[in-house]
Amino acid sequence: xxxxxxxxxxxxxxxxxxxxxxxxxxxxxxxxxxxxxxxxxxxxxxxxxxxxxxxxxxxxxxxxxxxxxxxxxxxxxxxxxxxxxxxxxxxxxxxxxxxxxxxxxxxxxxxxxxxxxxxxxxxxxxxxxxxxxxxxxxxxxxxxxxxxxxxxxxxxxxxxxxxxxxxxxxxxxxxxxxxxxxxxxxxxxxxxxxxxxxxxxxxxxxxxxxx
Numbered sequence: 001x002x003x004x005x006x007x008x009x010x011x012x013x014x015x016x017x018x019x020x021x022x023x024x025x026x027x028x029x030x031x032x033x034x035x036x037x038x039x040x041x042x043x044x045x046x047x048x049x050x051x052x053x054x055x056x057x058x059x060x061x062x063x064x065x066x067x068x069x070x071x072x073x074x075x076x077x078x079x080x081x082x083x084x085x086x087x088x089x090x091x092x093x094x095x096x097x098x099x100x101x102x103x104x105x106x107x108x109x110x111x112x113x114x115x116x117x118x119x120x121x122x123x124x125x126x127x128x129x130x131x132x133x134x135x136x137x138x139x140x141x142x143x144x145x146x147x148x149x150x151x152x153x154x155x156x157x158x159x160x161x162x163x164x165x166x167x168x169x170x171x172x173x174x175x176x177x178x179x180x181x182x183x184x185x186x187x188x189x190x191x192x193x194x195x196x197x198x199x200x201x202x203x204x205x206x207x208x209x210x211x
Contacts, residue, residue, distance in 0.1 A: 009040070009043050013042050014193065014194045014195040015031065017195065018193040020193075058077065059180075059183045059184070059187055062077050063176070063183075065077065066179060067176070071124065074104070081187065082186060082187075083186075086186060092182070094139060097135070100175070102128070102166065103172065105121075105124045106166055108124065109167075128152060147162045
């Protein structure tokens with residue numbers, strides 16, 4: 001019984017959060033009044049502050065791993081914190097992910113004060129090729145990305161005309177700005193009420209099961 005009361009209180013909190021999100025201010029007042037009259041307290045939520053703090057930490061870790069060229073950490077965080085329905089079905093997210101894979105693939109060629117580490121580059125190109133054959137295949141018919149499917153087979157991409165833009169000083173900072181904008185929108189969990197998040201997640205899972 002205690003668990004049920006806890007769940008009910010949480011659900012009432014979600015309903016209030018959703019009503020505030022939709023700017024149903026008069027409805028919120030009536031809802032609070034009726035809950036009080038029925039002896040059903042609505043928990044005070046400090047979750048928004050906590051979620052905002054967590055969001056900033058995740059965003060900082062993603063940007064740091066981007067700057068450091070830490071491909072493994074970056075894509076672990078990316079997979080964990082960017083919702084699957086965005087990663088798999090949002091075209092802007094798919095395009096950004098494609099460019100991010102390019103960034104990590106060519107990182108050893110761009111970020112070194114000494115002779116580029118060819119072995120590391122070959123290892124990253126292998127990962128990039130695997131991406132092209134799996135998740136990256138979705139964009140194989142998009143003109144914007146067609147030249148980049150040849151990248152694993154070009155011995156010296158730094159001097160190849162098709163990839164000149166990748167090695168301009170502005171390319172990485174521009175990509176970083178795109179990533180920051182994307183993360184600021186996608187990770188802003190506090191702006192999405194929990195009730196809506198649960199509904200979207202349930203609907204997505206249900207549609208996935210019916211396929």
